[in-house]
Amino acid sequence: MAQSEARRRAASGPVGLSPRVLEWALADSGMDAAELAERAHVTPEALNAWISGDDRPNRTQFAEVAKELARPEEFFFLPEPPRTPSFPAELRTAADGTPLTHKDMVAIRRARHIQSLVSWIVEDAQQPPESVMALRSIAPTPSEDAASERFRDWLGLPDSYHGTSASGHDAFNRRREAIEQNGVIVMQSRLGRDGFRGFSIADAWVPMIVINRQETPEARSFTLMHELSHLAVGGSSSCAGVSAIAERAPAIERQSDRIASRILIPREDLLREMLSTRQSGALEDLQLIRRIARRFRVSLRASAIALIDQGAVHRSAYGEIERTHPATDYPQMTEGDNGPRETRVEKRVRELGRFVIHTIIDAERRGRITERDVLDYLNLDRDSLPEIAKAVGGL
Amino acid sequence: MTSTSFDIWVFDSSVLIDIQRQMIARSRDELLQQMLDLARAHRLVFPQRVTDELTRHEQKDAVARWAVRAKELVPRHYVPADELVREVLKVAPTLIPTTQVGKSADAHVIAQALAYQRESMFHTVTVVTNDRVDRLPLKSSMTSACKLIGLQQVDLDGILAMMGFVPLWR
Numbered sequence: 001m002a003q004s005e006a007r008r009r010a011a012s013g014p015v016g017l018s019p020r021v022l023e024w025a026l027a028d029s030g031m032d033a034a035e036l037a038e039r040a041h042v043t044p045e046a047l048n049a050w051i052s053g054d055d056r057p058n059r060t061q062f063a064e065v066a067k068e069l070a071r072p073e074e075f076f077f078l079p080e081p082p083r084t085p086s087f088p089a090e091l092r093t094a095a096d097g098t099p100l101t102h103k104d105m106v107a108i109r110r111a112r113h114i115q116s117l118v119s120w121i122v123e124d125a126q127q128p129p130e131s132v133m134a135l136r137s138i139a140p141t142p143s144e145d146a147a148s149e150r151f152r153d154w155l156g157l158p159d160s161y162h163g164t165s166a167s168g169h170d171a172f173n174r175r176r177e178a179i180e181q182n183g184v185i186v187m188q189s190r191l192g193r194d195g196f197r198g199f200s201i202a203d204a205w206v207p208m209i210v211i212n213r214q215e216t217p218e219a220r221s222f223t224l225m226h227e228l229s230h231l232a233v234g235g236s237s238s239c240a241g242v243s244a245i246a247e248r249a250p251a252i253e254r255q256s257d258r259i260a261s262r263i264l265i266p267r268e269d270l271l272r273e274m275l276s277t278r279q280s281g282a283l284e285d286l287q288l289i290r291r292i293a294r295r296f297r298v299s300l301r302a303s304a305i306a307l308i309d310q311g312a313v314h315r316s317a318y319g320e321i322e323r324t325h326p327a328t329d330y331p332q333m334t335e336g337d338n339g340p341r342e343t344r345v346e347k348r349v350r351e352l353g354r355f356v357i358h359t360i361i362d363a364e365r366r367g368r369i370t371e372r373d374v375l376d377y378l379n380l381d382r383d384s385l386p387e388i389a390k391a392v393g394g395l
Numbered sequence: 396m397t398s399t400s401f402d403i404w405v406f407d408s409s410v411l412i413d414i415q416r417q418m419i420a421r422s423r424d425e426l427l428q429q430m431l432d433l434a435r436a437h438r439l440v441f442p443q444r445v446t447d448e449l450t451r452h453e454q455k456d457a458v459a460r461w462a463v464r465a466k467e468l469v470p471r472h473y474v475p476a477d478e479l480v481r482e483v484l485k486v487a488p489t490l491i492p493t494t495q496v497g498k499s500a501d502a503h504v505i506a507q508a509l510a511y512q513r514e515s516m517f518h519t520v521t522v523v524t525n526d527r528v529d530r531l532p533l534k535s536s537m538t539s540a541c542k543l544i545g546l547q548q549v550d551l552d553g554i555l556a557m558m559g560f561v562p563l564w565r
Contacts (some may be wrong), residue, residue, distance in 0.1 A: 016477055074502045075491055077481040082493040106496065120530050160517035280424060370409040370525050371416060372448065376497070381452035 010217045013055035017076035023051045024081030030092060031378055037159065040064040087112040088236040091199055093251045095239050103192035109237075111187055111210045112201060118185060118356055119206040121363040129205050131182035139233040148262035151228065154182060155263075162264075162296045168217040171297035175221050175264075179182035179209070179228060180355035186224065188213035188351050195379045199238040213351075219299040225260035244293035261305040264298045270306055284318065285313040308345045345388045348378055354392040361389050401517055402557070403478045404433070405508040406441040407447040407502055407524035407537055410551050415458040417551075422563040427461045429558065434465040441465075442473040442507045444500035473504035483509065487540035492533050501526075502536055508546050521547040 026036055034052070037044040042061055050065075086109050091101050100108075122129065134154055136323060141147040146230040158164075165171035178184045185208035191198070197219075198211040206308035209227040211220045223239065230237045230252070239253065263352060273295055277283060283291065285307075293303035300321050307313040342350070349357065360377055363369045375381070375391045414423055433439035441462070449462040483505045484490060490501045504522060512520040526537035527550060541548035557564060 014483075042542065052530065058511065070496050072498045073496055074480050074484065074499075075495070077477060077484050078488050078491065079485045080488075086494045109494050110496050113496065116492065116494060116533050117530070120533055124530075184406070195528070368528050369530075371412045372409040372526075375412070375451075375501075381454050382456060383454075 009189060014058055015062040015076075015261060016056060017050070017062060017080060018080070019051050019053040021076050021078050022065070022082050025071055025075065026051070028085050028105075029069050029102055030100055031068075031102045034067055035102070036065065038042040045330075070109070070241070078255045088201060090236050091238045092202070093238065094196060095237060095250055100196070100238060101192045104196060104238075107189045107191055107210070108199060108201075111199075111208060113188065114187070114352065114377055115185055115201060115203060115206060115208040116361050117369075119203050119371075121359050121368065122183070122205045123322075124368060125363075125366075130185055132184065132205065133206060135182065135184070135207070135228075135232050136234055144258050144262060145267060147229075147232075148259050148266070151225070151259065151263045152266065153234070155179065156181075159269075165297050168221070168297045172217040175224055176353065179224065180353055181353070184228070184231065185356055186211070186353045187356065188220070188353075190214060197223040197239045198227055199236070200230045201236045202231060202234050216299065218293065218297060219301070221264060221297065222260055222299045222302040225263045226256045228263075229256040229259040257301075257305055258309060261298075261309070263304050265292065265296045265306040267310070269296075270310060274310070274312055278321065285317040286324075288313055289317060289321065303309045343387075344380065345384050345391055348380060348388060349391055357388060358392045361385075361392070401436060401519055402520045403511050403520045404554065405504055405520065405522050406439060406445060407504045407513065407522065407526065408441075409525040409537075410447045410523050410554070411445070411462065413525055413551050415456055417562075417564055419563045419565055420457070423457060426555075426558075426560055427457060428563060429560065431461065431465055431468070434468040437469065439465070440469045440473065440507060440511070441528050442471040442475065442500060444498060444503045447498065448500050452534050472561060473503070473507045473510075475503050475510065479506035479509055482506070483540070485523045486543045487535055489531065489535040490537075491534070501540070504537065505540055505544060505546065508541075509544065511552075512529065512546065522550055523549055523551075525550050536542065 014159070026033060029036070031039070034044050037047045039062065039189065040047070041064060042057070046055065046061075047065075050057055062076070062374050063073065066076065090098070091108055092105070131154070137151045138147060138154060141150055155175070157174065157178050161174055162171055165174060179186050183206060185206055187208065187210045189210050191212040191214070196212055198209065200210070201208045209224060209231065211223050211227075213220070215223065226239060227237070230239075233252075235252075258392065270292065273292060277288065277291060288305045289300055289307060292298075292307060293300050296303070301318070304313065304318045304321055306313055308318060357378060360369070360374055364371055364374045371382075371385070374385065378388065416427065420546070430439055443466075446462045446466050450459045452488070468506060480502050483502050487505070490505075508520050508522045511518060522537065522541050524537040524541075529536045529539050540547050549557065
């Protein structure tokens, strides 16, 4: 019976989707009509005819278009397009001015989907976002040194945490957890565009940072603080690997890189480290940059910016790193690069972060969302739910 | 309210997932058997999307196995007509969040209930869902959508009372 119903439906005539909704979904996707047509294996003329309402797709064509636009099929039966785009317009273009790929746009939409739920849960629970408001109050600070000090106070990390971190990965996790404990989502996603470091989306209740997990942990730490700096001024941004030193980089990007560098490498600690380094003999610029990067568990770029700002290395050292170490901070990690094979639960914890998972599970326990919602948002099977709840239980 | 032979219940996956989680195994299995009998009598139905949700990630727990068996018994393992989905979303457009990427059974469950309600004036069609809380402006709940469309709706406690089933909870 079921199969005959499906066959009957599959064989039925053209699909009466809403042309306006299709047009909206295409614009929201970051693709143009030619790209969508190619991906969906239809002609641009046919696609344009569906958008104009002059023609309609058959069931197979419709399913293909919905899949390529990463939308549920029923979305195209909405009476009218949504009033607002699915995420802020400023995220559609990276800071270096290049448009994001469709894959990146879908990653942003997925992240925004989760952020919207978590934000609703926090607002619904009437938990005043005091830490988030405190983050916003950092922005008016005039000097970058003062700002970075206030960021470090806000993070609440112990002074010597980088020294006691076992690895760059460990240091990144401690930095991430400090941000999450202040009510900011930190997720990791595989982003498609080379050099797309991450993005941040402002929100009155729960701001969000998403890091490209293809970066090294040290580079991820730098991106984390860079995006945190963006959130403090209340903006959303997509950040590509623009050089912080390059004149073509927007001022806000250069400033965010400098603040990020100073959050990770406090000035006093840097001066102390430089003093002890000098006592053990002179180092070439690149050697010094490497040494500071290792000491503070940061990327070469973060180290170079801190040292250039102190006048300890020549400005050209940053360009040298860009030229000679292009892959050091962005090694294009593959699936197996995260150490031993992860379980599904471990993977979700790494991707979504403890704050997201804890908030969603807690909302279900309070009866505000269903277990089906939890499984949908966490993309988990029912058997894994107790394990993931246990994994984040102590947040 | 008690069950009559004219009732048709359209199940959402949220209720079935809660049956799996909240009841002790003996009670759950007994309830699922009764629900299988209802499916056989064409009084319990659900759309294909519900089966998809229950069996996602190759899930093979009791409700997943139940859904696979029950789908062979329901009169139409339902994929709703586009027109019905359109009608549902015209009244309750926020059933689909703007940011949604994956599939959801919500609009299909309501469309199926709507189809049954229109087919026979002798049937009382009820949507069975535990999705009760609106998350506006993101998403309206199934319960609110049912009210807007004029469909009767009950949650898990409600359907158990109508079936006269006393569960043993975990």
